[in-house]
Amino acid sequence: MxxxxxxxxxxxxxxxxxxxxxxxxxxxxxxxxxxxxxxxxxxxxxxxxxxxxxxxxxxxxxxxxxxxxxxxxxxxxxxxxGVEQARSCVLVGMGNLGSALAGYAGFGTRGFTFVGLLDADPARVGDVVGGTEVRPVDELEQVVAAHGVTIAVVTTPAGVAQSVCDRLVAAGVRSIVNFAPVTLVVPAGVDVRQVDLSVELQVLAFLDQQKGVDVVPHQASRPMTEQVALP
CATH class of the missing domain: 1.10.10.10 (Winged helix-like DNA-binding domain superfamily/Winged helix DNA-binding domain)
Structure with a gap:
């Protein structure tokens, strides 16, 4: 090592x-x-x-x-x-994307365990996703401290992502994966990985355009059920 x-x-x-x-x-x-x-x-x-x-x-x-x-x-x-042992993580923002990530079993097989799922919506608190109960975001600091969490995933709306990031950093989180469509400002020593699916799609659209692929006009296309052979 x-x-x-x-x-x-x-x-x-x-x-x-x-x-x-x-x-x-x-x-x-x-x-x-x-x-x-x-x-x-x-x-x-x-x-x-x-x-x-x-x-x-x-x-x-x-x-x-x-x-x-x-x-x-x-x-x-x-x-x-650094994944030879399980790493405890928290995920903040239990919307559709957050729920999908929390429910993905593949993270566990790769050494990452969500020990805390947090959301500001009282209607989501108490839900169980991937075997972990969703807790109120007010308990963020408590969860991070209890499990010694240093890695977090942020899937909140853009408007609250920075404030959530600030709380995570203050609580001791040093690494953040950010799915919110906003650039997070963090102090030295904190790493942020930005994942923006819309940007990735735009890049692919550009590359597809560069290949000169002919796009079939919408009015000339057939219904999807006629174009795809279903099993």
């Missing part, structure tokens, strides 16, 4: 390491014990040279001509990413 921490890993590389971990987890669950660099790179959507460069930050990993041991590489990636 000290070897990995002694080297500064670029943020883009960290993101790819997380993808490799996801692929390796799926391989391990399917019973695979080894994987070649070509297979792992293809499954992760990168080229083999880029994969080897990324994994070099962990030190020697594979064996030439043999590949990588799925189990051991998975463990090394988990340690490097």
């Amino acid at each position: 000290s070897e990995v921490r002694s080297r500064v890993i670029p943020e883009a590389t960290v993101a790819r390491l997380a993808v490799y971990l996801r692929v390796l987890t799926a391989l391990a669950e399917s019973g695979r014990r080894s994987v070649s660099s070509g297979e792992l790179a293809s499954a992760a959507g990168v080229n083999p040279a880029g994969l080897r460069k990324d994994l070099s930050y962990l030190g020697p990993c594979g064996v030439r001509g043999v590949g990588y041991a799925v189990g051991s590489l998975r463990e090394r990636l988990a340690r490097a990413l």
Whole structure:
């Protein structure tokens, strides 16, 4: 672990390491014990040279001509990413998106557990989502302190996201994933990952436009039921 921490890993590389971990987890669950660099790179959507460069930050990993041991590489990636043990998280904002995230079982298999779900709407308080009861947002500081939470997910409306962020930071949260459509201002030492689905869709629209894809005029299109073969 000290070897990995002694080297500064670029943020883009960290993101790819997380993808490799996801692929390796799926391989391990399917019973695979080894994987070649070509297979792992293809499954992760990168080229083999880029994969080897990324994994070099962990030190020697594979064996030439043999590949990588799925189990051991998975463990090394988990340690490097800090997810070898379960991380307690809170989620603030139990609207449609927040509820969907809280109910997604995949976070648990990747080392993240929502120990607190909070919302300002009294009608949502008491609901159970993903096995966790929704609590009033007034209890935010209490929940963070009780579980030693350092990671939070914000899915509130834009108008209250900054005030929620300020309370989280004051309570001791150091890492925030923000789904609210607003840029959060945080002090040094606090990391924010902005996830804006509308921006991602706009990027894809631009890329699609660049490909010169012909868009069928709306008035000429057939009903969706006629275009899609349902099983």
